[in-house]
Amino acid sequence: MVLTALGIMAVLWALGSFLKWPKPMTWSLMALAFAAVLSLQLILPDGNAMPLAMLGSAAVLVGLYSFGLARLKARVPMPVSTEPEQQGTFREAELERYARHIVLREVGGPGQKKLKQSKVLVIGAGGLGSPVLMYLAAAGVGTIGVIDDDMVEHTNMQRQVIHGEGTIGLPKVQSAVQAMAALNPFITLQPYQRRLTEEIAEQLFSDYDVIVDGTDNFETRYLANRISVKLGKPLISGALAQWEGQLSVFDVAKGGPCYQCIFPEAPAPGLAPSCAEAGVIGPLPGVVGSMMALEAVKLITGAGQIIRGEMLIYDGLYGESRKIKLAPREDCPICQST
Numbered sequence: 276m277v278l279t280a281l282g283i284m285a286v287l288w289a290l291g292s293f294l295k296w297p298k299p300m301t302w303s304l305m306a307l308a309f310a311a312v313l314s315l316q317l318i319l320p321d322g323n324a325m326p327l328a329m330l331g332s333a334a335v336l337v338g339l340y341s342f343g344l345a346r347l348k349a350r351v352p353m354p355v356s357t358e359p360e361q362q363g364t365f366r367e368a369e370l371e372r373y374a375r376h377i378v379l380r381e382v383g384g385p386g387q388k389k390l391k392q393s394k395v396l397v398i399g400a401g402g403l404g405s406p407v408l409m410y411l412a413a414a415g416v417g418t419i420g421v422i423d424d425d426m427v428e429h430t431n432m433q434r435q436v437i438h439g440e441g442t443i444g445l446p447k448v449q450s451a452v453q454a455m456a457a458l459n460p461f462i463t464l465q466p467y468q469r470r471l472t473e474e475i476a477e478q479l480f481s482d483y484d485v486i487v488d489g490t491d492n493f494e495t496r497y498l499a500n501r502i503s504v505k506l507g508k509p510l511i512s513g514a515l516a517q518w519e520g521q522l523s524v525f526d527v528a529k530g531g532p533c534y535q536c537i538f539p540e541a542p543a544p545g546l547a548p549s550c551a552e553a554g555v556i557g558p559l560p561g562v563v564g565s566m567m568a569l570e571a572v573k574l575i576t577g578a579g580q581i582i583r584g585e586m587l588i589y590d591g592l593y594g595e596s597r598k599i600k601l602a603p604r605e606d607c608p609i610c611q612s613t
Contacts, residue, residue, distance in 0.1 A: 365391070369461050373415050379578075386576035387415060393575045394418040396483040398471055398499055400447040401425070402550065403489030403513045405437035406564030407571070412455040412462055414572050419455065420483060422467035423447045434557040471495055476502040485571050488512045489564065491549055493541035500525065500534035504610050509574055510534065513567045515555050516547070518592035520563035523601065524570050524583045531583045532603040533610040559591050 365373075365387075376382045376390075395416050397404050400423040411419055425447045427438045442450035448466035455464055467479070471490075480486060480502050488499045488510060496512065503510040504527050512534055513522040525534050541547075566587065573579045582598075589596045605611060 366461070369415070372459075372461070376414070381578035382576050386578065389575050389577075390415045390572065391417040393485070394420070394483045395485045395487060395571055395575075396420040396422070396480065397487045397489060398495065399423055399489035399491070400435075400437065400451040401431065401489065401491070402434045402515060402555065402560030403564040403567065404451070404487075405435045406561045407487055407489055407568045408451050408455055409437055409458065410565055410568035411571060412459045412464075414568070415459065416462065416571070416575070418463040418465065418483075420465040420467065420479075421448050421451050422469065422471055422479070423451075424468060424470040430551075434555065434560045436561065471498060473498060477506065480506050480508055483508070485574055486510045487567055487571060489567070491515075493538075493547075496534060496538075497541070501609055503527075504533050511567050511570050511574075513563050515550060515559055515563060517553055518556055518559065519588065519590050520559055521586055521588045522563055522567050522570070522582065523586040524574065524581050526581070526583050527603075527610045529583060530603075532601050533607060535609045536604040536607045537586070537601055539604070539607075556591060559589075562589060562591065 369391075370377070373387050376387050377384050379386075393416055395411055395418070397407050397411070397419065400408060400421050404421065404423070408419065408421060423446075427435075427442045427445050427447055427450050429443060431438055431447075432440065437454045438447065438450045439454075442453065446466075446468045448468045452464045452466045455462070469475070471479075476498055486499060486503050486508050488496055490496060490499075491514075500510060500512075502508075503525070507528040509524055509526040509528070510533075511522065511524050513520065523537075525531060527533050566589075570582055573581055584601050585598045586601055587596060587598050603610060
């Protein structure tokens with residue numbers, strides 16, 4: 276009978292392993308088989324239940340030991356690494372998210388890693404800043420800073436697509452950060468709710484690789500240009516007027532002109548009216564801002580040809596675009612004095 280019980284239990288164990296039964300189920304069937312054989316042994320006239328009882332006790336002890344060991348293992352927490360995530364490494368969800376970039380020959384895995392490791396500062400979260408910020412976030416730029424001191428207003432809704440009706444009255448940087456975080460949770464966002472000033476510009480710019488200027492006033496543009504030249508940072512600058520937009524990459528470190536080479540002085544009042552004064556067609560900032568974001572991605576990844584030493588002018592009313600050549604100015608007080 277002992278051999279019979281062992282044989283039945285062994286068969287059940289083998290079946291459980293082969294069919295991948297849950298272990299509790301396998302142990303239960305083995306216990307039932309053992310109890311059945313023990314009962315049969317007890318009711319037989321000349322049966323001797325002692326060997327089976329000893330075998331059953333041993334099996335119960337082994338089962339209890341295995342069960343207790345499994346419970347103890349389950350209670351021990353899995354080790355969690357306290358090391359910070361290596362910059363440039365990707366989670367599985369990120370690889371899927373950026374798959375269309377990774378299959379591009381000009382970007383690939385190395386280019387996407389550069390994007391993840393890069394830091395871009397965007398000045399202004401308005402018409403141009405909105406598409407710039409959204410596309411940089413979607414592209415996987417690792418750290419995005421945004422500086423702006425304005426609040427979201429109803430008049431912004433026609434073109435500043437990063438903001439929504441629910442964020443009216445909030446600081447633009449706060450609204451923009453909410454939208455970018457919802458779009459891509461794998462990036463770091465740095466909001467600066469203040470105006471760019473001489474006192475903070477140099478320290479702020481030094482933390483970033485690329486500066487993107489989407490402002491609409493010449494004071495800030497000249498300041499951004501001056502500090503970018505001083506620190507050797509590439510500056511992507513865009514501007515809008517009614518139906519027309521323009522953009523260029525000012526990168527003095529690579530031999531290109533600076534912003535003040537092209538615009539030595541601010542125009543007289545009234546010659547370059549703001550969007551509030553002259554109006555602007557709603558989709559135009561999206562067109563120009565998207566191209567500015569594209570230049571940032573190209574700068575970081577090394578893909579394609581940068582609009583450096585050139586200015587791209589887009590006429591939305593007639594659907595035309597053209598480029599003009601730009602050159603450093605020998606008497607420029609900003610880039611020729613460095």
